[in-house]
Amino acid sequence: MASRPLTQPEIARRLGVSVATISRVVNDQPGVSNQLRQQVLQVLQELRYTPNANARSLATDQTSTVGFVVAMPEQTGVDDPFYSKIMAGVEAQLASRDYQVLLTTIEAQPASWGDTLPIVAKGRVDGLIIAGPPTPRQLILNLIAAGTPIVLVDNCLPQQDVNCILSDNEGGLYEATRHMVQHGHRHIAFLCGPTQWVSNHEREVGYRRAMAEAGLQARVLYAKETTIASGQKMLDEGLTRWPELTAICAANDPVAIGAIRAAQQRGRRVPRDLAVIGYDDIAWAALNSPPLTTVHVYKRRMGQLAALQLLELLEAPETVPARSIVATDLVIRESCGCQGALPLNENKEV
Amino acid sequence: MASRPLTQPEIARRLGVSVATISRVVNDQPGVSNQLRQQVLQVLQELRYTPNANARSLATDQTSTVGFVVAMPEQTGVDDPFYSKIMAGVEAQLASRDYQVLLTTIEAQPASWGDTLPIVAKGRVDGLIIAGPPTPRQLILNLIAAGTPIVLVDNCLPQQDVNCILSDNEGGLYEATRHMVQHGHRHIAFLCGPTQWVSNHEREVGYRRAMAEAGLQARVLYAKETTIASGQKMLDEGLTRWPELTAICAANDPVAIGAIRAAQQRGRRVPRDLAVIGYDDIAWAALNSPPLTTVHVYKRRMGQLAALQLLELLEAPETVPARSIVATDLVIRESCGCQGALPLNENKEV
DNA sequence: TGAGGTAACGTAAACGCTTACGTCAACCTT
DNA sequence: AAGGTTGACGTAAGCGTTTACGTTACCTCA
Numbered sequence: 219m220a221s222r223p224l225t226q227p228e229i230a231r232r233l234g235v236s237v238a239t240i241s242r243v244v245n246d247q248p249g250v251s252n253q254l255r256q257q258v259l260q261v262l263q264e265l266r267y268t269p270n271a272n273a274r275s276l277a278t279d280q281t282s283t284v285g286f287v288v289a290m291p292e293q294t295g296v297d298d299p300f301y302s303k304i305m306a307g308v309e310a311q312l313a314s315r316d317y318q319v320l321l322t323t324i325e326a327q328p329a330s331w332g333d334t335l336p337i338v339a340k341g342r343v344d345g346l347i348i349a350g351p352p353t354p355r356q357l358i359l360n361l362i363a364a365g366t367p368i369v370l371v372d373n374c375l376p377q378q379d380v381n382c383i384l385s386d387n388e389g390g391l392y393e394a395t396r397h398m399v400q401h402g403h404r405h406i407a408f409l410c411g412p413t414q415w416v417s418n419h420e421r422e423v424g425y426r427r428a429m430a431e432a433g434l435q436a437r438v439l440y441a442k443e444t445t446i447a448s449g450q451k452m453l454d455e456g457l458t459r460w461p462e463l464t465a466i467c468a469a470n471d472p473v474a475i476g477a478i479r480a481a482q483q484r485g486r487r488v489p490r491d492l493a494v495i496g497y498d499d500i501a502w503a504a505l506n507s508p509p510l511t512t513v514h515v516y517k518r519r520m521g522q523l524a525a526l527q528l529l530e531l532l533e534a535p536e537t538v539p540a541r542s543i544v545a546t547d548l549v550i551r552e553s554c555g556c557q558g559a560l561p562l563n564e565n566k567e568v
Numbered sequence: 569m570a571s572r573p574l575t576q577p578e579i580a581r582r583l584g585v586s587v588a589t590i591s592r593v594v595n596d597q598p599g600v601s602n603q604l605r606q607q608v609l610q611v612l613q614e615l616r617y618t619p620n621a622n623a624r625s626l627a628t629d630q631t632s633t634v635g636f637v638v639a640m641p642e643q644t645g646v647d648d649p650f651y652s653k654i655m656a657g658v659e660a661q662l663a664s665r666d667y668q669v670l671l672t673t674i675e676a677q678p679a680s681w682g683d684t685l686p687i688v689a690k691g692r693v694d695g696l697i698i699a700g701p702p703t704p705r706q707l708i709l710n711l712i713a714a715g716t717p718i719v720l721v722d723n724c725l726p727q728q729d730v731n732c733i734l735s736d737n738e739g740g741l742y743e744a745t746r747h748m749v750q751h752g753h754r755h756i757a758f759l760c761g762p763t764q765w766v767s768n769h770e771r772e773v774g775y776r777r778a779m780a781e782a783g784l785q786a787r788v789l790y791a792k793e794t795t796i797a798s799g800q801k802m803l804d805e806g807l808t809r810w811p812e813l814t815a816i817c818a819a820n821d822p823v824a825i826g827a828i829r830a831a832q833q834r835g836r837r838v839p840r841d842l843a844v845i846g847y848d849d850i851a852w853a854a855l856n857s858p859p860l861t862t863v864h865v866y867k868r869r870m871g872q873l874a875a876l877q878l879l880e881l882l883e884a885p886e887t888v889p890a891r892s893i894v895a896t897d898l899v900i901r902e903s904c905g906c907q908g909a910l911p912l913n914e915n916k917e918v
Numbered sequence: 919t920g921a922g923g924t925a926a927c928g929t930a931a932a933c934g935c936t937t938a939c940g941t942c943a944a945c946c947t948t
Numbered sequence: 949a950a951g952g953t954t955g956a957c958g959t960a961a962g963c964g965t966t967t968a969c970g971t972t973a974c975c976t977c978a
Contacts, residue, residue, distance in 0.1 A: 223691070225964055236928045241966060251926060266683070271690035272631070273964035275622040276933045283692075286671070297656040297868075299649065299851065306647040309671055318687060321636070321659055321669040333616070337668060340621035341573070341934095342633075475855065501649065505825065507857025518647075575934055586958045591936060601956060623934035626963050691964095 224265060233261060244269055275341070284312060284528055285343040287322040287335065289352035295323040299500040300517060301349050304371055307521025308347055315529060326352040333360045344532050347371060347524045351415035367535065369528045371520055374416050379539045381531065383524045387417045390513040390546035391424030394467050394495045397548060399432045401556050403465035403493060407437040409452050409477060411444050411469040421469050421497065437463075441473055449476020457484060464492060465554075471496040471503050471512055478506065478553060489555025499549055511554035514547040574615060583611060594619055625691070634662060634878055635693040637672040637685065639702035645673040649850040650867060651699050654721055657871025658697055665879060676702040683710045694882050697721060697874045701765035717885065719878045721870055724766050729889045731881060733874045737767045740863040740896035741774030744817050744845045747898060749782045751906050753815035753843060757787040759802050759827060761794050761819040771819050771847065787813075791823055799826020807834060814842060815904075821846040821853050821862055828856065828903060839905025849899055861904035864897040 226237040226244075233240075235254070242250050243258045244267075250258075261267075275281045286308055288301050296302055309319050320343055322335060337343050338361070345367035348358065353373065361368055362380055370382035391408075398406045408425040411418040422438060429436045439456050441448045449472060457463060457480075468474035474496030481492045488494055488508060496503060496512035503510040523542055531537050550556060576587045576594075583590075585604070592600050593608045594617075600608075611617075625631045636658055638651050646652055659669050670693055672685060687693050688711070695717035698708065703723065711718055712730055720732035741758075748756050758775040761768040772788060779786045789806050791798045799822060807813060807830075818824035824846030831842045838844055838858060846853060846862035853860040873892055881887050900906060 223689070227964080237965080238928065238930095238967075239926090242927095245966080247967095249926065254926085268686070268689040270626070270964050271692050272622050272625040273933090274966075276620070276626055276935085277964080277966045279933075281622070283670075295656050296646075296659060297649075297652040299647075302647040302652040305671075306645055306673075309646060309673055313673070318692065319671040320633075321655075321671055323656075323659055323663070336618070339573070339618040342621050342668065502852045502855050505852050505855050505857075507855075577934080587935080588937075588958065588960095589956090592957095595936080597937095599956065604956085620934050623963090624936080626965085627934080627936045629963075 283318045285346045288349045289326040303517035304521040307518035311522040311525035371524045385515040387420035388424035391421040395428035398465040406465040409468040446476040449473030450480040453477035453480040493555045494553045509551035511551045633668045635696045638699045639676045653867035654871040657868035661872040661875035721874045735865040737770035738774035741771040745778035748815045756815040759818040796826040799823030800830040803827035803830040843905045844903045858902035861901045
């Protein structure tokens with residue numbers, strides 16, 4: 219059934235013109251009279267001509283495709299509730315400019331990657347959007363060195379000139395911590411995530427700043443993973459060490475949820491006996507019991523920004539790298555035990 | 569910095585052989601002596617040669633790329649907790665065969681799509697994996713007519729010869745309903761999803777079969793959307809019409825969660841006064857309060873199967889289409905009120 | 919009116935690869 | 949020893965575009 223798609227030579231013959239002319243009108247370039255242009259356009263429409271992308275890419279060395287790469291820590295990848303939202307933002311923005319998204323998940327093991335990614339070596343993409351800190355740092359450095367246009371999302375290499383999109387980690391955690399302070403809490407611990415991730419470090423800074431300003435003692439615990447189980451274990455440890463704790467700020471939602479579980483199992487009621495605030499506002503947060511107060515991160519927006527910056531970079535390769543920080547919002551639900559609860563279904567992003 | 573990647577002619581000159589020879593060893597084809605082959609391989613290694621995919625695609629008319637298309641009903645797309653898991657399965661399987669995934673989200677509005685998708689018209693992909701019933705039916709028919717290799721996931725066109733992967737919808741709902749019956753429930757309603765989706769229809773059939781076998785009266789309500797809000801509204805309606813209800817089977821998790829909310833707001837305790845079972849076992853299900861008993865669907869596996877079938881189809885285009893059904897598992901948590909509860913963190917898929 | 923200029927178009931080379939076909943030597947037949 | 953077969957390699961055409969460079973025809977202005 220699949221009839222060979224038609225090509226410029228065929229159309230050219232049909233119209234009695236040259237392929238150059240066809241190409242010019244297809245690409246909207248000067249050098250063809252208005253009358254002829256209309257004729258050609260007409261025929262192109264009728265025949266539903268679509269230029270072959272591979273041939274075009276070969277000739278122009280451009281693909282109109284960008285790679286979205288996400289590393290998978292322990293088996294989770296594109297199905298991560300956080301990164302999949304970012305990806306949705308990327309896809310939407312790129313699609314509106316007729317760019318396509320090529321998906322790549324890579325293993326987080328440092329050694330498993332060489333100089334570059336197959337899709338860039340093969341010339342399949344014009345640039346990359348790299349999501350998340352699990353991505354091997356060395357790989358990113360190699361890509362930069364090779365001159366591959368890239369934008370980092372939810373990650374950043376401090377000393378490097380590279381575009382990156384971050385949420386306001388420090389500000390978000392500062393606000394969360396202040397909220398606890400303002401509601402009378404004095405013994406507030408921070409459950410931090412893996413510190414090699416920039417985001418976690420920045421969040422810790424925000425927490426410490428708020429605590430310092432309030433003249434309170436900072437208490438930080440460090441997790442190895444971003445999981446419920448890990449949060450559970452951490453809070454167990456925390457409550458043993460500091461039984462006086464009345465409030466918890468977590469570096470991410472799974473850890474916060476795990477902490478709530480652990481507290482409940484120890485017979486502490488949340489939020490009555492222990493107030494908890496998470497971070498990220500992943501889709502599940504509102505469904506937890508009690509619904510999780512958390513710092514909302516505009517993931518879709520971050521993806522959109524990443525796409526925009528990459529497109530800009532592709533058009534003007536010499537653009538000075540920028541570090542973009544998108545604001546956060548504290549979403550009050552029930553787990554922090556204050557009054558102004560929003561409806562459960564509150565959804566910050568459309 | 570980006571040095572021009574090297575090409576076959578350059579390597580050929582360097583070795584004093586022809587490009588044909590290079591191509592032959594790159595593609596592992598006969599016609600070159602063992603000794604020379606080794607020499608060439610050596611040089612290819614040293615120079616880290618990677619063939620240009622666009623040129624290759626142009627010459628062979630193959631891309632080693634498949635498109636993953638998902639329609640977005642009301643703003644959700646790749647970030648859907650169900651489809652993103654399927655996508656992860658697809659990606660993993662394809663990557664292991666050196667295929668890439670090109671992402672495409674399309675609008676669910678029927679009229680907005682022409683004969684085919686841009687990525688196939690442009691020759692960017694060898695085939696498509698199409699996820700979900702929101703995909704415009706006419707588009708699928710057009711693609712089939714055009715001879716595009718496709719596999720449907722979580723969707724099917726009954727009268728068409730097309731590969732599709734479904735979960736055992738009928739069996740899953742049958743099992744869920746029987747579970748309710750066996751635990752003594754007599755007034756069990758089914759909250760069905762949009763019936764133009766094959767899956768929902770099949771689930772309804774499973775429900776009705778179980779009810780009929782038990783000699784019980786079927787009560788079905790139909791939702792327009794697959795959302796919490798929709799489930800909430802439906803159960804309100806259901807309890808008004810049938811106050812005697814003691815159990816609910818829902819066609820999907822969001823609707824089930826919505827139903828639980830509605831019940832709780834009316835002062836009915838779940839599961840004590842009303843038992844609820846969902847369907848799909850999306851990531852949030854275990855976090856609901858109470859944790860949702862639901863029918864687990866092996867989404868990752870479905871994605872993997874879809875990829876496998878498509879690869880097979882690409883290798884042998886005349887393959888007879890198959891309809892694959894992957895089994896489901898009833899996951900007992902707390903919302904159905906029976907004893908054998910599994911730990912909250914129970915995760916069927918790694 | 920004729921040199922120079924410009925706009926409109928065609929010609930053909932290039933992009934980097936695959937592959938049908940041609941060539942040539944070496945090895946087999948009888 | 950002449951003809952035929954085979955394997956190893958090179959030549960070159962082709963994939964469908966884009967685009968640098970010619971070639972016209974026409975217009976302008978001295």
